Amino acid sequence: MKRRCEFHDYRRTGIYHITLVLNDRRTQVLGRIVGDLNRDDDDPNGPHVALSAIGLMVQRELLNSISKYYSMVEIQDYVIMPDHVHFIAVVHRDVVSRNGHVTHLGHVIAGFKKGCNRLFWEMTGMERLTDGYVEGEKVPSKACSDRPPLFDSGYVDVMPLQSEQLEQQRQYIRKNPRMRLIRMSSSGGLRIQKGGVDTALTFPALHGYLERECDASQMDNGTWLMLKERLLDEGGKVGCNTYGHRSLLQKRLLPVVCHRKDKSLFERQKQRCLQAARDGAVLVSARIAKGEQDIMAAVMAQGSAVIIVLDNGFAEMYHPSEEKMQACLEGRLLFATPWHYRYHRRDEKISVAECKSMNCIVQALCRRRDDWWQYDE
Incomplete structure (x- = not known):
């Protein structure tokens, strides 16, 4: 599921539909699907995700941290699902870090996940192993690496090339909670x-x-x-x-x-x-x-x-x-x-x-x- 376009230069401008999945999707720690299938998607009582504290943290990081470090990257449509995240990332110009180094989209995503990992460990009581130290004393690096990351490695990207493709991707993101709720409500045929x-x-x-x-x-x-x-x-x-x-x-x-x-x-x-x-x-x-x-x-x-x-x-x-x-x-x-x-x-x-x-x-x-x-x- 870690798809890439082998001929694309990910340092350049573009519009990307990014998907990140949890390291352990069974936990579904980002929230839960709620709402009424008979209501519209934009209705507060329609299908939506009731975000957990961890899900709210991921949302804050998504909307604030990426643009803070990479001002050329704009996050547009997004949805935080219980076990994965979808978002549209618009790269307005070549990707350059705050210290002036030319980089690429993969580093942007890696930085976002690193920040989420740090906050996830703090929220779940694993912050004592930050930076290889436990209460001020250095510990073996293996102990730090044993902390489970929030997200799985890599990411999936879709690059809409035409306006109608982009709108399809936006609709897909918006309808994700409804689609999940439909599957949850079925008697077993939707699996x-x-x-x-x-x-x-x-x-x-x-x-x-x-x-x-x-x-x-x-x-x-x-x-x-x-x-x-x-x-x-x-x-x-x-x-x-x-x-x-x-x-x-x-x-x-x-x-x-x-x-x-x-x-x-x-x-x-x-x-x-x-x-x-x-x-x-x-x-x-x-x-x-x-x-x-x-x-x-x-x-x-x-x-x-x-x-x-x-x-x-x-x-x-x-x-x-x-x-x-x-x-x-x-x-x-x-x-x-x-x-x-x-x-x-x-x-x-x-x-x-x-x-x-x-x-x-x-x-x-x-x-x-x-x-x-x-x-x-």
């Missing part, structure tokens, strides 16, 4: 569930499928080993983690895969899918091809249920948009992924072998070939 999904797809079977479906340039032994390492292994079969109500897996499942050879028949395929969904079937797709995206969007628009197979695993802090979260809560949407999580750039393209793997897994989940729409009436 990641690991394993326990029977795809019935063995690794030798998937390997054979890929050898048949891919060209030699798209599928060699090295590619297969990479895929196998990334895929979830559950007793020799491809496993899946999910987000949403798994009850959808018990219904009649139909795969949605669009092939170039069937392009002239797309409208027929779409109408067959829509009708099947109206009749109670759950459509399953990896939404790779444009046609698949079109069909799945139309199915959701008519209020029918779908299962979406993702091209990456769930990150630690994963949760979808408010609209999709509501669909999960209502039992109309389930996310499934056969992959371990890995960070990849937004512009990184998915390989043919990965696409074919997901289409095979979609059919395995449904226990049905993807050309069903041509024959079933």
Whole structure:
């Protein structure tokens, strides 16, 4: 979760969405989520975080200490959540410390966390180990290093490049308490569930499928080993983690895969899918091809249920948009992924072998070939 843009110079101006997480997220020492989901976010009684004393300290440090030491850094939208912090940092000019040294955003964040650590230790009775001394007497450095920091090492940053991206990030920050309260209020559908999904797809079977479906340039032994390492292994079969109500897996499942050879028949395929969904079937797709995206969007628009197979695993802090979260809560949407999580750039393209793997897994989940729409009436 410590993402960086490898080509960006963090000494320069820019707008950043920064996320910091607690060293021990189970403690949730920064506060608790309270409020009424039926109230607006700007209503005092709407969803919000009731900050603890430690949370209030972090808020003061965020709003005062960073600009005190780095006047070129402005903190705008922010939210202190029980176990993490989001904020928009606007760097108006090159980052320079008060003594005139050119530095970068990482040092700014490190300084903020260092100040929070010192105050956190004081508030929790660990201040006696400050600077390697206990009541005036020097102690071994290991004793000082044993004090737990408030925040985990590193940070996550998102750099909005366009105005609409920036507004999306602002809305994400503002809605964080509401999204958390929705998840807390659900009966279990709004959480990641690991394993326990029977795809019935063995690794030798998937390997054979890929050898048949891919060209030699798209599928060699090295590619297969990479895929196998990334895929979830559950007793020799491809496993899946999910987000949403798994009850959808018990219904009649139909795969949605669009092939170039069937392009002239797309409208027929779409109408067959829509009708099947109206009749109670759950459509399953990896939404790779444009046609698949079109069909799945139309199915959701008519209020029918779908299962979406993702091209990456769930990150630690994963949760979808408010609209999709509501669909999960209502039992109309389930996310499934056969992959371990890995960070990849937004512009990184998915390989043919990965696409074919997901289409095979979609059919395995449904226990049905993807050309069903041509024959079933």
